[in-house]
Amino acid sequence: DVKVTQSSRYLVKRTGEKVFLECVQDMDHENMFWYRQDPGLGLRLIYFSYDVKMKEKGDIPEGYSVSREKKERFSLILESASTNQTSMYLCASSSRDRHYNEQFFGPGTRLTVL
Amino acid sequence: GNSVTQMEGPVTLSEEAFLTINCTYTATGYPSLFWYVQYPGEGLQLLLKATKADDKGSNKGFEATYRKETTSFHLEKGSVQVSDSAVYFCALFNNAGNMLTFGGGTRLMVKP
Numbered sequence A: 001d002v003k004v005t006q007s008s009r010y011l012v013k014r015t016g017e018k019v020f021l022e023c024v025q026d027m028d029h030e031n032m033f034w035y036r037q038d039p040g041l042g043l044r045l046i047y048f049s050y051d052v053k054m055k056e057k058g059d060i061p062e063g064y065s066v067s068r069e070k071k072e073r074f075s076l077i078l079e080s081a082s083t084n085q086t087s088m089y090l091c092a093s094s095s096r097d098r099h100y101n102e103q104f105f106g107p108g109t110r111l112t113v114l
Numbered sequence B: 001g002n003s004v005t006q007m008e009g010p011v012t013l014s015e016e017a018f019l020t021i022n023c024t025y026t027a028t029g030y031p032s033l034f035w036y037v038q039y040p041g042e043g044l045q046l047l048l049k050a051t052k053a054d055d056k057g058s059n060k061g062f063e064a065t066y067r068k069e070t071t072s073f074h075l076e077k078g079s080v081q082v083s084d085s086a087v088y089f090c091a092l093f094n095n096a097g098n099m100l101t102f103g104g105g106t107r108l109m110v111k112p
Helices: none
Strands: A004-006 A010-013 A019-025 A031-038 A042-049 A065-070 A073-078 A087-094 A109-113 B003-006 B011-014 B019-021 B023-026 B032-038 B044-050 B056-059 B062-065 B075-077 B086-094 B099-102 B106-111
Touching: A004 A087, A010 A019, A019 A031, A019 A087, A019 A109, A031 A073, A042 A065, A042 A073, A042 B099, A073 A087, B003 B086, B003 B099, B011 B019, B019 B106, B023 B032, B023 B086, B032 B062, B044 B062
Parallel strands: A010 A109, B011 B106
Antiparallel strands: A004 A019, A019 A073, A031 A042, A031 A087, A065 A073, A087 A109, B003 B023, B019 B075, B032 B044, B032 B086, B044 B056, B056 B062, B062 B075, B086 B099, B086 B106
16 A cells, blocks of 8 residues: 655644655655645645656745655755644655556644744 | 636535535546545545546445536435545546646535
């Protein structure tokens, strides 16, 4: 089974702090994604990556950056956290060789910025 | 652009009731359509999918038919269980856009 893990289930940070959210997948997937989930808005794509060191902006990249130094790891970075970044963050991965569109999700990190 | 619209929840049903969660979409070309489910405290899991018009996706008693003429992909189950309580997301993948577009999610609560 595909396993996507995220470094924390719950995180509390203060405004202005630098925040790192880590995601690791164990199925050798080429594609990885970061979403945020907010009530009534569904999932919105922040960034995605097709390969190591590659990144593409999603729908709402402002205030975020990402890093993909290894194939299995995709990090989301909040350079200076703000209260409007309080949300649930979901990581996902998919294989380029299979149906590209079938994504496997991690359990999520609920981030609160005070 | 692409968009997905789902009925707003919460949807509250008694056990063994019939379930319908409506989903309509706007997309160019021929998207693939999905239903994902999120159980409390967990990430999203793929529930079912359909890749072309008139395809029916099914899993765990849930079904959805890709209706191109009405641009819909409604989720149905004949007899829900308490364990089906979760948030359900409709989504589409359009090769032109190269990413998934999600609806807002519908919370289902099933009472014994």
